[in-house]
Amino acid sequence: MSRRSAGLLLVPGIALLAFGFVFPVCAMLLAPPEGDAAGVAGRLGGMLTDGYVLSIALRTVRIGLITMLASLLLGFPVAYAISRAPARRAGVLLALSTFPLLLSTVVRTYSWLVILGRNGLLSGVLTGLGITAHPPQLLYTETAIVLGLVQLFTPLMILSCYGSLSQVDSRLEEAARGLGASSGRAFRLVVLPMALPGVAVGSTLVFAGAVTAFTTPMLLGGTRQRTLATLLYDYASVSLDWTSASAVAVFMTMIVLAVGVLTGRVGASRLGARRARKVPPATAGAAGEGAV
Amino acid sequence: MRRRPLLTALCALAYLFMLGPILLVVAVAFSGGDTIHFPPEGLSLKWFGKALSQHSFTSALGTSVLVATGATLLALLVGVPLALAVQRGRLPGRRVIEALCLSPIVVPELVVGLALYQQLMVGLRVTALGTLMIGHAVLLIPYAVRVTGASLAMADPMLEEAARGLGAGPVTAFFRVTLPVLAPGILSAGLLSFITSFNNVPLSLLLTGPGTTTLPVEMLHYVEFSFDPVVAAVSTLLLALTVAVAVVTERLIGFNKVFGR
Amino acid sequence: MVNPVELDGVTREFGGVTAVQDLDLTVPEGKFTALLGPSGCGKTTTLRMIAGYLAPTRGRILLDGAEATRLPPERRNLGMVFQSYALFPHLTVAKNVAFGLRMRKAGREETRRRVGEALELVGLSHLAERRPRELSGGQQQRVALARAIVIRPSVLLLDEPLSNLDARLRVQMRQELLNVQRETGVTAVLVTHDQDEALELADLMVILRDGRLEQLGHPRDVFPAPASRFVAEFLGYENFLTVPGHGPVTIRPEYVRVLAAGEEPPGGTLLSGTAARVTYRGTDCLVAVRAGDQTVLGTTAAEIRPGDEVRVLLPGDRLIHLPENAPVPATAGDTR
Numbered sequence: 001m002s003r004r005s006a007g008l009l010l011v012p013g014i015a016l017l018a019f020g021f022v023f024p025v026c027a028m029l030l031a032p033p034e035g036d037a038a039g040v041a042g043r044l045g046g047m048l049t050d051g052y053v054l055s056i057a058l059r060t061v062r063i064g065l066i067t068m069l070a071s072l073l074l075g076f077p078v079a080y081a082i083s084r085a086p087a088r089r090a091g092v093l094l095a096l097s098t099f100p101l102l103l104s105t106v107v108r109t110y111s112w113l114v115i116l117g118r119n120g121l122l123s124g125v126l127t128g129l130g131i132t133a134h135p136p137q138l139l140y141t142e143t144a145i146v147l148g149l150v151q152l153f154t155p156l157m158i159l160s161c162y163g164s165l166s167q168v169d170s171r172l173e174e175a176a177r178g179l180g181a182s183s184g185r186a187f188r189l190v191v192l193p194m195a196l197p198g199v200a201v202g203s204t205l206v207f208a209g210a211v212t213a214f215t216t217p218m219l220l221g222g223t224r225q226r227t228l229a230t231l232l233y234d235y236a237s238v239s240l241d242w243t244s245a246s247a248v249a250v251f252m253t254m255i256v257l258a259v260g261v262l263t264g265r266v267g268a269s270r271l272g273a274r275r276a277r278k279v280p281p282a283t284a285g286a287a288g289e290g291a292v
Numbered sequence: 293m294r295r296r297p298l299l300t301a302l303c304a305l306a307y308l309f310m311l312g313p314i315l316l317v318v319a320v321a322f323s324g325g326d327t328i329h330f331p332p333e334g335l336s337l338k339w340f341g342k343a344l345s346q347h348s349f350t351s352a353l354g355t356s357v358l359v360a361t362g363a364t365l366l367a368l369l370v371g372v373p374l375a376l377a378v379q380r381g382r383l384p385g386r387r388v389i390e391a392l393c394l395s396p397i398v399v400p401e402l403v404v405g406l407a408l409y410q411q412l413m414v415g416l417r418v419t420a421l422g423t424l425m426i427g428h429a430v431l432l433i434p435y436a437v438r439v440t441g442a443s444l445a446m447a448d449p450m451l452e453e454a455a456r457g458l459g460a461g462p463v464t465a466f467f468r469v470t471l472p473v474l475a476p477g478i479l480s481a482g483l484l485s486f487i488t489s490f491n492n493v494p495l496s497l498l499l500t501g502p503g504t505t506t507l508p509v510e511m512l513h514y515v516e517f518s519f520d521p522v523v524a525a526v527s528t529l530l531l532a533l534t535v536a537v538a539v540v541t542e543r544l545i546g547f548n549k550v551f552g553r
Numbered sequence: 554m555v556n557p558v559e560l561d562g563v564t565r566e567f568g569g570v571t572a573v574q575d576l577d578l579t580v581p582e583g584k585f586t587a588l589l590g591p592s593g594c595g596k597t598t599t600l601r602m603i604a605g606y607l608a609p610t611r612g613r614i615l616l617d618g619a620e621a622t623r624l625p626p627e628r629r630n631l632g633m634v635f636q637s638y639a640l641f642p643h644l645t646v647a648k649n650v651a652f653g654l655r656m657r658k659a660g661r662e663e664t665r666r667r668v669g670e671a672l673e674l675v676g677l678s679h680l681a682e683r684r685p686r687e688l689s690g691g692q693q694q695r696v697a698l699a700r701a702i703v704i705r706p707s708v709l710l711l712d713e714p715l716s717n718l719d720a721r722l723r724v725q726m727r728q729e730l731l732n733v734q735r736e737t738g739v740t741a742v743l744v745t746h747d748q749d750e751a752l753e754l755a756d757l758m759v760i761l762r763d764g765r766l767e768q769l770g771h772p773r774d775v776f777p778a779p780a781s782r783f784v785a786e787f788l789g790y791e792n793f794l795t796v797p798g799h800g801p802v803t804i805r806p807e808y809v810r811v812l813a814a815g816e817e818p819p820g821g822t823l824l825s826g827t828a829a830r831v832t833y834r835g836t837d838c839l840v841a842v843r844a845g846d847q848t849v850l851g852t853t854a855a856e857i858r859p860g861d862e863v864r865v866l867l868p869g870d871r872l873i874h875l876p877e878n879a880p881v882p883a884t885a886g887d888t889r
């Protein structure tokens with residue numbers, strides 16, 4: 001392929017990206033309707049000293065971290081089991097953990113209304129057993145949001161971890177055991193270090209996804225437990241305060257980028273730059289990633 | 293393989309957590325009561341009837357299908373050439389172009405939605421439907437480029453040369469050899485893109501206008517204001533549809549080939 | 554007579570690297586030409602320039618006497634067999650073979666007949682409806698060959714076609730390749746780094762070194778008379794000696810006789826030394842002899858042990874004189 005024809009092939013794609021992404025995102029920051037870049041920056045500065053917004057930001061990050069840890073605790077063992085299962089069973093297990101990603105986040109989050117709602121499963125169990133007298137307030141709590149997000153993101157974590165665990169030849173583990181390591185030590189000394197790139201990628205994706213998630217905090221947190229995403233939505237569509245909405249947008253983007261850069265760095269220094277750089281494109285392509 | 297009871301138990305717990313709640317939705321959908329209640333009060337199909345007859349849902353479904361189809365086609369139409377140019381073009385600054393193609397993933401979708409709403413819908417007066425399609429296409433370009441790029445990287449670059457040597461011009465070689473070899477990859481990218489677009493909420497949220505709402509956003513708004521199980525019925529229908537897609541995919545290409553990795 | 558391929562001062566540079574330099578080459582019609590040389594010497598680059606996938610930086614390429622330097626590959630009518638075979642995975646064997654005919658808009662009946670003939674020639678008629686991935690390596694290689702010859706190319710180009718096959722199959726496929734070439738009478742240019750392959754197949758052997766022509770000629774002329782130490786080493790000569798009265802020479806170990814003490818020497822140059830290493834080879838023994846500051850490899854039928862005092866006989870008619878450091882610029886030899 002000549003350079004010129006290759007250049008021509010780029011034109012429509014670049015044009016669409018420029019018109020539908022680069023231009024609007026830049027323009028929003030530089031010149032929001034009824035405002036200007038200085039206004040956005042000023043509002044952002046104000047938010048960083050505003051207790052209300054800061055507490056929401058803090059909650060958002062907290063939710064992101066807990067979600068990340070919980071989905072790692074749930075997802076890693078599954079990924080490990082899949083990587084060690086015979087091919088047929090591994091295929092089924094893999095499909096079962098991929099399937100939820102194909103389902104709308106609204107549907108998946110709705111299921112928590114059934115569990116946590118006033119007349120839901122859990123409240124029925126608790127009152128039925130006489131643990132609580134009245135249906136307890138389970139919805140619109142931070143826990144509810146975390147539960148919903150963990151359910152949402154565990155599949156993504158499984159796929160990321162599986163991405164690097166499947167590269168670990170099971171014979172390596174056997175070799176370590178043959179050299180005298182107990183199964184626990186073989187796992188810790190051989191499997192875990194090789195799985196780290198996938199864990200890093202998965203954790204980054206899940207954290208970023210949880211911090212920017214909208215559907216779940218909207219349905220399970222409501223107006224009582226705002227996150228940055230629902231706050232942004234409020235500014236943009238309820239109070240129509242574009243400058244504040246843009247400021248929150250910048251804030252949210254910065255958090256996500258900072259974490260991405262951070263794990264990129266940590267990964268690179270810990271695992272040798274080459275390997276860490278190679279992992280993300282291969283594993284970051286899961287169905288429906290982050291689309292919450 | 294050795295038995296590992298702890299590992300098995302952890303896995304069972306994880307799958308229960310991921311899949312169990314979805315089944316509860318199905319149970320509630322067949323409820324005879326007027327609120328979300330578990331266990332369901334009685335058995336009926338009335339919520340399915342209501343879901344299918346409610347205009348706001350059916351018209352939102354139409355919009356969603358239209359947007360997902362349009363955006364998928366648009367993304368493939370520009371994304372496949374992008375992947376080709378990046379993989380085979382020996383272009384200077386190839387990394388930069390690649391990064392640009394993947395960049396929509398980095399910015400939170402809600403933020404992209406906000407930007408598109410402000411600049412395209414309000415600023416340039418693009419219609420809601422047009423903005424939705426453009427936004428979704430932008431969101432899908434990374435998938436199209438990456439999945440097609442991966443199958444392009446796997447394909448033998450000599451194939452095109454072989455075709456040329458046998459007398460095919462560059463265009464004929466592309467349509468007779470390169471494209472058919474890439475077809476499974478493109479199909480995967482298309483399916484993945486369609487589903488991603490169809491389910492999207494954060495990007496669509498701010499881009500909906502009167503009469504132009506996507507189904508997930510419509511469901512979300514409905515749940516905000518009303519507590520009856522009609523959304524459970526819609527969810528169950530979507531679940532059935534997704535299972536059908538998964539089964540067909542498994543039969544035709546292999547589920548894990550398309551959606552797993 | 555018009556030559557199917559002529560290279561005239563062809564040079565190809567990649568950035569700062571010169572892959573092929575000032576190459577003049579005439580490929581004789583109906584013959585088997587082998588481009589031979591170590592890895593990186595520019596064989597593939599040369600072949601790809603002939604096929605039209607690469608343009609020369611300087612120089613001209615003539616095909617059948619006509620200027621073709623800038624002609625795109627699809628208008629050269631050459632048949633190429635790739636090292637990876639490059640079979641179209643989405644097409645059956647028959648459709649792979651038919652591809653070139655389709656591009657030439659051959660009629661349906663003619664296509665069917667010629668595809669059938671080509672598959673018969675390579676012995677694959679029974680696999681016509683299979684897909685490439687359902688074939689073994691050797692079968693794929695035959696399909697690639699059939700696909701290249703079915704278009705009746707003016708030249709058949711082969712880039713290390715046998716290197717992906719296991720050793721046995723490689724030797725067997727060499728003969729088949731030769732049969733196909735002889736049967737169709739097609740002019741063939743083969744790239745290889747395997748001197749046995751070149752010796753067995755080639756009518757004209759072209760040895761390249763760092764992008765330049767080192768020596769060329771019929772194997773029967775080149776093998777017994779390497780023009781430089783480089784060619785000699787490449788052809789498997791192992792003794793590089795300075796012999797009193799002869800200067801720098803080379804000789805194959807099988808012509809060097811190692812004589813045990815007391816054995817009567819026939820005529821020839823004698824060196825004496827110590828047996829350093831003895832390797833049993835079934836019919837004879839290979840002995841490495843330290844003679845002064847040189848090591849000579851020779852053979853013997855006698856009982857010799859490491860450490861024994863021996864003499865080495867170098868028959869004068871087997872010694873090949875090597876010009877020191879000055880590779881002889883070769884000219885086209887006769888190609889029998």
Ligand SMILES: Nc1ncnc2c1ncn2[C@@H]1O[C@H](COP(=O)(O)OP(=O)(O)OP(=O)(O)O)[C@@H](O)[C@H]1O
Nearest residue numbers: 567570571572591592593594595596597598599746
């Ligand atoms: N596309 C390219 N870009 C830069 N350098 C190249 C390119 N193709 C070949 N070269 C260089 O040109 C020289 C000759 O390469 P070529 O592939 O022709 O060697 P070869 O004789 O076919 O070797 P081999 O036996 O390993 O296949 C090498 O030094 C190689 O590194």
Ligand SMILES: [Mg+2]
Nearest residue numbers: 596597598713
């Ligand atoms: Mg080569």
